[in-house]
Amino acid sequence: MSQNLFIRNSVVIRDSRVWRDGELIFKNETETTLSKFLKAIYKHQNLKYPKFFKMDSLSKLGYLGAEILINGEIQDKNTALVFSNSASSLETDEAYAQTMQDFPSPALFVYTLPNIMLGEISIRHQLRSENVFFVSREFDASLYIDYSKALFQEKKADNVLCGWVDLHNNDYDVFLWQIARSGGIDFNEEELKKLYLPTHE
Amino acid sequence: MSDLHTELKKSIIEQLNLEDMEVSEIENDEHLFGDGLGLDSIDALELIVLLEKDYGIKLTDPNQGKEIFNSINTMADFIEKNRTR
Amino acid sequence: MSRNYLLSDSIISPLGFSTKENLAAILRSESALKWHNNSRFFENGYYAGLIDESIIDDKFNELGSPDDYTKLEKMIILAIQQVLDEQPDLEIENTGLIISTTKGNIDELEKSKFSPDRVYLWKMAEVIADFFGFKTKPIVVSNACISGGLAIKTANDLISTGRFINAIVAGGDLISDFVLSGFQSFQAISPEPCRPFSNDRQGVSLGEAAAAILIGPANSDASEKVAYLDATTANDANHISGPSRTGEGLFQSISRLFQHNNIEPSQIDFLSAHGTATIYNDEMEAIAFNRAGLDHVPVNSFKGYYGHTLGTSALIESILTKHSLLSGQLFNSINYSASGVSQDLNIIEKNKKKDLTLALKSASGFGGCNLAMLLKKGGI
Structure with missing residues (x-):
């Protein structure tokens, strides 16, 4: 079954910088911690969402990426979420394991699953849509394409929000984009890889 | 306001990541859950950890929490009566 | 397809x-x-x-x-x-x-x-x-x-x-x-x-x-095999750890699955629930199943046999459901004593034989995720 799918909008958060559709929209001038960088993006975007401060860093990255990508509200509440990363929730797993030594923290334990990020985005945008979270060694463009195509083919979604949101040892790598049946760039491996790593062309 | 009340507010703000909130903004009789501070079930569990860690009180019946965590006042009363450290 | x-x-x-x-x-x-x-x-x-x-x-x-x-x-x-x-x-x-x-x-x-x-x-x-x-x-x-x-x-x-x-x-x-x-x-x-x-x-x-x-694909006679019909997922969009009080996500995943496949609740012969035995989860499932019209369908939870096996549980329970369909066997929902949810459910209280064709498997988890899957015996 052939169908044309297109990439609409993309966001990259990497190296203390934020790009939207290839354009640099925010940059942290000074060396800082990840949590300060995340808070700076939150302030820069004028977001008002107290739940943000309760999230672990992985969910914060996913939440912020989605906010910037959407720039407001997700109109189609049936927008599916197809996400993946490399380190799962290992950053928070390690933080939780530290608390296990004396008083295990329930507020950390709840974030020791990577798909909690999908819950956070779903709560924020009231999405009761299809969710999946994959873990792969590195960014796997073809996996997003195959799984998303199936969602469209099976008529489970008309829009898909895809995300690669990875975090470990304070190294983060975030790439989000939307797929729809019209408009934008052709949804194929080549285009996707170009958007993911524009500097490596 | 007693030292314990202030201490509790400080640790709640810190432990529960209530960013941008000041000690002075939490009333002693304000509801911590629901329409007051808006804490949720994970916060309640974290408060149970806080009781044990800071005051040596182990809550065995989770339902007890509902009354104890009603407000800063009820928490402080409970801690005064039951603290082991 | x-x-x-x-x-x-x-x-x-x-x-x-x-x-x-x-x-x-x-x-x-x-x-x-x-x-x-x-x-x-x-x-x-x-x-x-x-x-x-x-x-x-x-x-x-x-x-x-x-x-x-x-x-x-x-x-x-x-x-x-x-x-x-x-x-x-x-x-x-x-x-x-x-x-x-x-x-x-x-x-x-x-x-x-x-x-x-x-x-x-x-x-x-x-x-x-x-x-x-x-x-x-x-x-x-x-x-x-x-x-x-x-x-x-x-x-x-x-x-x-x-x-x-x-x-x-x-x-x-x-x-x-x-x-x-x-x-x-x-x-x-x-x-x-x-x-x-x-x-x-x-x-x-x-x-x-x-x-x-x-x-x-079945490379030989499919009549003695169990087919995967379809599955849907839906998020509760409610809380990252607490089950929805209305069972919304689970209900959505089941009702969309039925709509998508033109299935009536009365066609379901067996329902393999998630059934973790927490107060809120089981109540949430009971509400969702009722909203989906599944209150009469024989239902069990396999958690009493295995405990909650986390990322494996829905896989094991799908395998067991497959064998239920093939052997016409409904398995007792072990450790069940008396109803502890607000809605009617048809809990399987002892092993029994029954002709089974169509089964529904459901699962729910942290992050507000829910899944419903249809499995059917025989060629389609």
């Missing part, structure tokens, strides 16, 4: 080291849940379904050196090996490997017996793939407690897009200190073996297990 079927399968659990042994144990009403007193997080011990590593090593010795693999890797490898043994003609170069797990080798964070990268889920998947010489890159589904069902859905969807011709879905999770202490910090662990949907339920029991199943 061509249909995919649930073909050879394997369950490695405290109840046995094959699906056959597991089914026999269930028919005898055996439970894997035993009292253990080996955790510093439980002063008075706890109930769980655990597998002694020495038993795993005994079995694993026939396949390789037990020292080269983690406990979980060995369990999953044993499960996959059984599937391959039943399928000598399987072309491994055209077969995908999909691993479902929530925490993988998380116990290695503390043990550090293997190289540090072994805690990465993709690394564990690669170790397993390399053991068998899979040619396609392994895929890991890690979506909390619906992972096992979502991995079956993923296998079907990726076969339909031509990524591979068939796929082995394999899952596993351990009951490590990590998981035990976490559920304990949630005050979610039952002081006695869990009692899903019962009025005296007091929380979950945890269990460890691995399982594997081959998903693919």
